Amino acid sequence: MVMALASVDGKTASEDLASKPLTVRGLTVSYGEKPAVFSVDMTLTQGRMTAIVGPNGAGKSTLLKAALGIISPLAGKALVYGQPLKTQRHRIAYVPQRASVDWDFPTRVIDVVLMGLQRELGLLGRVRARHQARAMECLDRVGMRDFAERQIGQLSGGQQQRVFLARALAQSADLYMLDEPFAGVDAATERAIISVLKSLRAEGKTVVAVHHDLATVAEYFDDIFLINTRKVAEGPVESTFTAENLNQTYGGRLAMAQIDQLELAAG
Numbered sequence: 147m148v149m150a151l152a153s154v155d156g157k158t159a160s161e162d163l164a165s166k167p168l169t170v171r172g173l174t175v176s177y178g179e180k181p182a183v184f185s186v187d188m189t190l191t192q193g194r195m196t197a198i199v200g201p202n203g204a205g206k207s208t209l210l211k212a213a214l215g216i217i218s219p220l221a222g223k224a225l226v227y228g229q230p231l232k233t234q235r236h237r238i239a240y241v242p243q244r245a246s247v248d249w250d251f252p253t254r255v256i257d258v259v260l261m262g263l264q265r266e267l268g269l270l271g272r273v274r275a276r277h278q279a280r281a282m283e284c285l286d287r288v289g290m291r292d293f294a295e296r297q298i299g300q301l302s303g304g305q306q307q308r309v310f311l312a313r314a315l316a317q318s319a320d321l322y323m324l325d326e327p328f329a330g331v332d333a334a335t336e337r338a339i340i341s342v343l344k345s346l347r348a349e350g351k352t353v354v355a356v357h358h359d360l361a362t363v364a365e366y367f368d369d370i371f372l373i374n375t376r377k378v379a380e381g382p383v384e385s386t387f388t389a390e391n392l393n394q395t396y397g398g399r400l401a402m403a404q405i406d407q408l409e410l411a412a413g
């Protein structure tokens with residue numbers, strides 16, 4: 147389906163929205179008086195990995211949550227493959243920032259992964275052998291098969307993060323949204339996660355992740371989306387991950403020495 151969109155500069159742009167895993171237009175989100183995200187447009191491309199980059203408090207998590215419909219925006223909309231979010235939510239898997247999940251009652255790792263199969267199981271659905279097998283397969287993919295019977299609360303941060311990724315895999319989504327998947331994880335977990343994300347990309351899935359480590363942007367991602375309440379820039383890492391865009395995003399809070407060490411695109 148091809149739709150014509152009036153773009154901000156008044157020209158008429160023709161975009162094949164149906165082929166875009168996520169299109170965000172004019173998104174504004176506010177918790178109080180000052181917007182956390184202001185008039186943001188974002189377009190994700192199928193089969194690519196996008197890093198959302200910006201300083202603390204820039205609205206990165208808010209953008210993801212609003213794009214997922216977890217919080218409602220003041221203005222703007224999100225389309226998933228050109229369709230309203232509410233009919234397409236099943237096509238998105240979300241891995242929230244790890245610190246936001248608190249396990250105060252005992253839950254087995256396998257049960258966390260089975261939550262990813264909820265839609266297939268239905269409200270009263272019995273867990274059958276094939277569901278169990280599918281959950282184990284997802285745990286295997288993140289290297290956590292041997293931990294299936296353990297309590298999630300007893301695992302290390304990195305191990306928990308792998309389990310949450312396994313739950314997302316169980317959903318068989320088309321678009322994977324992750325909020326700081328590498329924050330506070332060990333190096334082995336970081337390698338395991340990036341390798342799973344790259345294998346999803348190889349299957350034609352789309353990945354978007356809030357990412358705070360500028361040193362690995364060029365190695366891990368295809369596209370970058372820079373935000374500081376407003377969008378600063380978006381596009382391929384090779385052309386968009388520039389010192390100028392970083393300076394605009396971080397407003398001088400990034401030391402030149404730090405920038406010098408990055409594998410940046412030529413501005």
Ligand code: ADP
Pocket residue numbers: 177178182200201202203204205206207208209
């Ligand atoms: P980031 O993920 O880029 O660090 P957030 O999206 O978490 O930024 O936050 C953006 C802004 O919104 C910050 O100023 C933050 O303090 C504020 N904020 C985030 N969540 C809430 C909330 N639940 N209630 C009030 N303010 C919030």
Ligand code: MG
Pocket residue numbers: 206207208243325356
């Ligand atoms: Mg955040």
